[in-house]
Amino acid sequence: MTATGRRWMTAFGLMLMTAACGSSDTPDIYSTEESPAPIKRRPTPVTEFTPVELEATVDDLVAELNERPNEPMHAEILLKIVSGFFAPVATAANRAMGELRMTGNVAGRLEEPGDQEKAVELQNDQIEQTLAGGVEAIGIAPFGEGNASGIDAAVARGVHVVTLDADVESSKRSIYVGTLNKAAGTTAGKTLLQMLPPGPGTVIILGNANPVWVSGLERTQGAEDVFKEAGYETLVVQETLTAMGDEEDAATMKAKIETTDPPVVGMIGMFNEAYRCAMAAEAAGREDIPIVAFDFDPKTVSYMREGLIRATHTQRQYYEGYLVPYILYGIKNIGLDATKKILAPLMDDEFRVNTGLDVVTAKTIDAYNDHLDALGVNQ
Incomplete structure (x- = not known):
């Protein structure tokens, strides 16, 4: 382990690493076929809380990707934590990476940090660590504007970065995904x-x-x-x-x-x-x-x-986590501009994808719980 890695592990404690597809027991479809099998999404149950336009936009992106051969991809999704609020993000990111046959991990600590500025510094260290490991793309839930330097270092290496949950507008990230x-x-x-x-x-x-x-x-x-x-x-x-x-x-x-x-x-x-x-x-x-x-x-x-x-x-934490791997995969295989064009119905401006907000009252608690159960997550 590098000095950076030791510092990260010491300061942040145990990291939960959940591997996406690409393990040794997964067939290497890229090496045995002329082109990869078409992307197939896991069917999404329809409820009163299902974001219809968002779902349709992902389908449009998949349709465009399936029109051509796509290259395999290694990506890392770096979350603040993988429990509590971010648990649905982690679940959905893993699900999307599996559907896309991407290799990589969804990583985050188990508890919120108490020191915001220290958390920023340590997350920049983690970006550096993933770059040393040869990552092709990064999705990150940043702690603050101080993460701009780490994000820009990745972009300078040709690695596209998509932020989620919180944005770093001063950075060179390609797209932000989440609540405005x-x-x-x-x-x-x-x-x-x-x-x-x-x-x-x-x-x-x-x-x-x-x-x-x-x-x-x-x-x-x-x-x-x-x-x-x-x-x-x-x-x-x-x-x-x-x-x-x-x-x-x-x-x-x-x-x-x-x-x-x-x-x-x-x-x-x-x-x-x-x-x-x-x-x-x-x-x-x-x-x-x-x-x-x-x-x-x-x-x-x-x-x-x-x-x-x-x-x-x-x-919509689930959709934040689900969209990011698809966007990173789209950027690599059809380009940033083409990906943004497909995402246009969800974009508030040139850089921000709005996943939206649901208002839940006491009368709709059970219906919302049913919606989360249908997605296979808890919030």
């Missing part, structure tokens, strides 16, 4: 705004004010702008990214509920730990405060069933 955070924050803000009593009042936002985490900042600001424009005061509580975050954030927000003037009339959590807002309201004896959330953490769902959280906004 400012728009997502605005959508969530509007959901809560409909539930608020007339002002004056304060809205607590459990979000991010740290400029190192750009995507988190954008989402938080998107919601904050909605409330300010409607005449409400806003109070951003910085989410704690440690194992003790539940208790720390709940205690901080409880104190704010009890002392803030004008009084707190609503709460919104911008990330997976949004359920901490409900913990705080419950502890303060203010179960009347309307709360909306992000993502589909089991604790969030539990509070939704109890009526403390009224709605949540779910990202």
